[in-house]
Amino acid sequence: MVTIENLHFSYSRHLVFKDVSLSLEAGKIYGLLGQNGVGKTTLLKIICGLLKVNSGSCSVMNHEPSKREPGFLSELFYIPEDFVGPDITINNFAKLRGEFYPSYDANKFSRLMTDFEVNGNYKFTKLSFGQQKKAIIAFALATNTRLVLMDEPSNGLDIPSKTQLRRVISQASTDETCIVISTHQVRDLENLIDPIIILDKNGVLLNESIENISRNLCFEFSPVPVEEAIYSEPTLGGYIVAQRNTSGMECKVNIEALFNTVLSNKEVIKDIFKK
């Protein structure tokens, strides 16, 4: 679906990506994690062609994204983090924009709007940030594009909407689609994002399925510090400990602890997951 090879990218003198390679497949819901400023949004913008690579290559559904060809754009939807809609009603927006997407499903759109409890007769400008965000998510998923890129989709959503968001994303995922979600709110999307990609200044630290992570790493609570731990952090009444999984028994992947483990042990992680 997406193949990035030896990507270099910089904003004038500020280098963002140096020799990054990454491959994304259909049938998955990727969780794109990384500290502030490592380039999550930049990566999404490169994939959808809003930014052009300096060198290396980025191929998306056999297109070069920066050419912004209609046949490419009609198969992709990018939801920016700070979406602000135009001064027209949501239903009108959906009707006009839907024309550009061959697989757009107007019934699915109204169903999703009902699920999110957003009234499509309102103008975007009359709605809160969260309401606008839900409307654009509903529209994005109704376009039925093969690739959906979401930048922090759970930001600004109220508690019931987050549950709804997980459901609609699960529903949107098929064998032919690829969904990429960048997020800091991993708890909002836990059990949904799999594989996990962890991005760092100089590239991809991790791009593994939850299954593979849990076969190799074990996250446990321990009342006392564990000496062999790769990583441990204090929590209420003890420690969250990450260790190599030697038992063969899988345990639940704690994504926040995984993130901290990967960031503080880059070499060890590289060694554990080397192919």
Next chain:
Amino acid sequence: MEFNEHKPIYLQISDTICDKILGEEWREEERIPSVRELGITLGVNPNTIMRTYDHLQSIEIIYNKRGVGYYVTTGAKANIISFQQEQFIKEELPKITKRMNLLGLKPSDIFRDL
């Protein structure tokens, strides 16, 4: 659905399904929700549900009728019980025994009224 901190999600979902079968909410030879349906209900990645169903198939608790869906196997209840008994003896009991030793409790202290 509340997930706990230890077991992988696909096994936690598997346990929930086993409980539904034991409680006869889902009966033998009845069709159960599809991978997609359950994924949507729980807000979980469909690939995780697929793993759950693969696991339940491998221990003969559900089976797949090609093109129709997943069904609860005849004898699933008995399978679950023997599977969970084994699991209890192998995984839970050692922890209980350890805790009892720590607290100086003998089995006769606990089970004297039974």
